[in-house]
Amino acid sequence: MEAGMERKKIYGLLNTAAQRAYARGIQSGSGGNLSARDAQSGQMIVKASGGSFADCNAEGEGFVITDFSGKRINESDPKPTREVVLHGMLYALSDKVGGVMHCHSPWAIAYAYNHDVLPMTTLHVKLKLGHDIPILNVDSPMLLEEHVPLVRALFEKNPKLTAFILRGHGVVAIGADILEAEHTAELIEETAQIAVLRELLEK
Numbered sequence: 001m002e003a004g005m006e007r008k009k010i011y012g013l014l015n016t017a018a019q020r021a022y023a024r025g026i027q028s029g030s031g032g033n034l035s036a037r038d039a040q041s042g043q044m045i046v047k048a049s050g051g052s053f054a055d056c057n058a059e060g061e062g063f064v065i066t067d068f069s070g071k072r073i074n075e076s077d078p079k080p081t082r083e084v085v086l087h088g089m090l091y092a093l094s095d096k097v098g099g100v101m102h103c104h105s106p107w108a109i110a111y112a113y114n115h116d117v118l119p120m121t122t123l124h125v126k127l128k129l130g131h132d133i134p135i136l137n138v139d140s141p142m143l144l145e146e147h148v149p150l151v152r153a154l155f156e157k158n159p160k161l162t163a164f165i166l167r168g169h170g171v172v173a174i175g176a177d178i179l180e181a182e183h184t185a186e187l188i189e190e191t192a193q194i195a196v197l198r199e200l201l202e203k
């Protein structure tokens with residue numbers, strides 16, 4: 001496949017994922033970020049800093065190409081999201097990671113304040129994910145180099161992990177591509193909403 005075509009396809013998937021996440025309400029305003037691996041170049045295509053998911057498009061507007069350390073390939077491109085460390089470390093962790101979705105989904109964040117794990121509340125999540133979602137303490141609005149070992153440890157503990165929650169911050173989901181990662185983020189938000197409502201009703 002010709003390199004340009006492949007990148008065009010990735011931009012299309014990124015845009016679909018960004019628009020879905022915004023429409024579903026798992027990310028509003030200008031928060032959150034998402035990325036995809038560009039397997040042909042060994043780089044990542046990551047959301048630019050400051051923009052909204054709603055303003056991305058399939059032509060690649062709102063995205064920037066970087067290496068896994070977060071360094072822009074073209075210096076004239078806009079700055080990447082402040083979460084480049086998070087995105088880059090997840091691609092470096094495993095070749096199977098093709099997309100990363102990070103969003104500030106409200107039910108998941110609310111649930112995570114008072115719990116250490118989001119359990120498999122429904123039969124559906126048990127079937128789809130098959131594991132509890134760990135909740136991590138990272139006392140910073142973005143993942144820093146010093147936090148990388150904490151995230152790595154989660155995946156060492158469960159190599160099949162597809163997501164985790166940053167307490168007081170948001171959800172991080174990975175997938176074979178960015179659409180799969182986005183669907184997992186939606187599923188986590190649904191699961192967290194049910195978990196919160198269940199606790200309230202059982203009181």
Ligand SMILES: [Zn+2]
Nearest residue numbers: 032102169170
């Ligand atoms: Zn965030």
